[in-house]
Amino acid sequence: MNEPLSPRTKKSSGGTIVLVLISILLLIAAAVFWNRAKGAGTRITETEAQLTQAKSENAQLQSQLEEAKASSANLQKQLEEAKGGSTQLQTQVEEAKAEAARMKEQLDQTTAASAKIKSELDQALSGSSEVQAQAEEAKSAAARVQAEWDRAKASSAELQKQASEASARLAELQQKLEAAQSQISQLQAAKEAPKARRR
Secondary structure: OOOOOOHHHHHHHHHHHHHHHHHHHHHHHHHHHHHHHHHHHHHHHHHHHHHHHHHHHHHHHHHHHHHHHHHHHHHHHHHHHHHHHHHHHHHHHHHHHHHHHHHHHHHHHHHHHHHHHHHHHHHOOOOOHHHHHHHHHHHHHHHHHHHHHHHHHHHHHHHHHHHHHHHHHHHHHHHHHHHHHHHHHHHHHHHHHHHHHHO
């Protein structure tokens, strides 16, 4: 027959069991802590990577924004210069038109005077040298005025062409400026978006 266990043996067995249970619990706690620490380290690494990427994107957007602002300022300057050139050309066109109108008036007057002298010449005697000289002088004056009128018309047409080209250039610059301002707005919105996400 087996001998009954002494109280000391029972106490030793119970203590061993407790130690084993405590060891198991410590191992489980250590494994849980390790998994949590590992997960936290992974999340920190991912957060740092996202932060670095956001900073890089923000710097890139800032660079694009500065370039867009510089382009917008340049376009604004070109637009102002084009407006000034267009105004000057328009003034020249108006002056050319006024000069052409004056020449036309002189031409009409000279033509009327020539026609009157021609009529008098036809009615006068064929040997009237004085009337003949007046007719020739009137014809010569009419020819000169006609030549000046032709030159004025050509100058007016050229100035009108330059004014049309300046207006087209002005419209093109206005369109580019609006596009640049739209790009600036988009870049500013994109720059503010990462800040809103981080909040």
